[in-house]
Amino acid sequence: MKCNKCAQRAVFTMRHYKLSLCETHYMEWFVSHTGQTIQKYHLLRPDERVLIAVSGGKDSLSLWDVLIRLGYAVDGLYIDLGIDGGFGYSALSHQKIDAFMAGHPETRLHVVDLAAEYGATLPQIAGRKRRGREKPCALCGLIKRHEMNRIAQAFGYDVLVTGHNLDDEAAVLFSNVLHWHTGYIARQAPVLEERTGLARKVKPLCRAYEREVAAYALIRGIDYIYEECPYVEGSRTLMYKGMLDQLEEEAAGTKLQFYVTFLHAKKDGFFRDEEALVELHPCDTCGQPTIAPGSCAFCRIWKEPER
């Protein structure tokens, strides 16, 4: 099959756009498509100082690469949670990021080593008595949100970028709808606006299918960590992604339509948003905004008795 833009052989086909492209035109398309998402949802302004949270996976490294090519000044943040999983997951992730950075001497990487900074790795906290055999995924999200915001604020970044792709966003929406988590539904968006003490958070890959991002990383020669986090196995999110894959297989474009039509409905005021009603107070330990008075959930982690 030929590229839809030149006479070269197409290497990648997107059924939902009825588009097949060669390597050169695919890379060009992906960068420009991400730029369009940024414009469409007003995610970034050209002069802003941007901090991207990187995991060493294809999404965050590809996005970092795309943002640099779009001309943004972007530094990275790696949060080392000390996950091993039998193959040194966290250490390997860090290596991939270092390898990427070797090609981008203009960027800076902030590293938070959870064990060095707070005295325990994620598996250690998750293993503590009180938490039983709970999966550490919720805890991981909590820690990352806190630390991302801390670094963004401490170093004066205007905006925090994450590599969530369309498959991630569609799966979260699917889960929120199945449980009718109305607060989460009303707030799910490509951009979470700044509030006092909370940096703005944006997701420029929210319209990019996971396989589109993987194709970009492959064609660009970005070396990323292929292994999934060892904790992801058997998670509900994986099941939801599997179902959305099935629906996509049946009708190309389903995931994109599910997410984008949701954003339209939201913009049209279909959902009542009560977020404005929730007042935030500074945590009495770290000072970051939190809902309940006293210490925030992150600071409470470190006050739990060790086993």
Add this chain to the structure above:
Amino acid sequence: MKCNKCAQRAVFTMRHYKLSLCETHYMEWFVSHTGQTIQKYHLLRPDERVLIAVSGGKDSLSLWDVLIRLGYAVDGLYIDLGIDGGFGYSALSHQKIDAFMAGHPETRLHVVDLAAEYGATLPQIAGRKRRGREKPCALCGLIKRHEMNRIAQAFGYDVLVTGHNLDDEAAVLFSNVLHWHTGYIARQAPVLEERTGLARKVKPLCRAYEREVAAYALIRGIDYIYEECPYVEGSRTLMYKGMLDQLEEEAAGTKLQFYVTFLHAKKDGFFRDEEALVELHPCDTCGQPTIAPGSCAFCRIWKEPER
């Protein structure tokens, strides 16, 4: 396993309620649970004249049986669409209804024979040139809605009852959400209130799992048509039902929670309902309310050129 209410052997278990019951107590439970749904959502008042749309399947016949046992005066309506499918689907359905009625001489059955009344069966209309090879399911829904309302109005029934069960409602909601059909989402409910020219429509089985209804029919000895409508095969709805079954398998109660939490969100005003803005006009052919001026969609069917 023993019945949770007596010493008899349990014949049916509902994981989501952690409840196992013997034949007698299951029948009692099912009738009372349906009565609770009727109370909870204000579906029926004791003195109302009720018309139930029956298909000969387990849902409508079981519901008819339950409503009679709850003391309501309920007549039936059968719409014969002339579907054969190689085994006389419509004729067989009619037979099952007649068999049920033999045990209930106090009830009356209205029959609309589409071919006799309007000159063509559903397969004949669906096969007409203009419609191409479209599945007749949308057409079937349109015809049934029109004729149910016509009979309810003509004979002065207060309310129209259909046998939609939880699996049906959850699948419709799933589809509406996947496509963000906001108007349909805002209006999906156990009761559709009366408007000028439109009878009130209610779904007393909306909280009953399909397998609960099947168990009731089996235990009560209600003979129903086991065969699905020949057109249902390969439909999107079947795929959605399959996915909801998978989710239910993973976590008992998922379907019920998906539907009931939705109703809560709706009651709390989470969705903006614009229905009140839509003005209805009487169809210039049949007089039933319709959105567009001129003839309603049902009357337009009969004006299409035959092939």
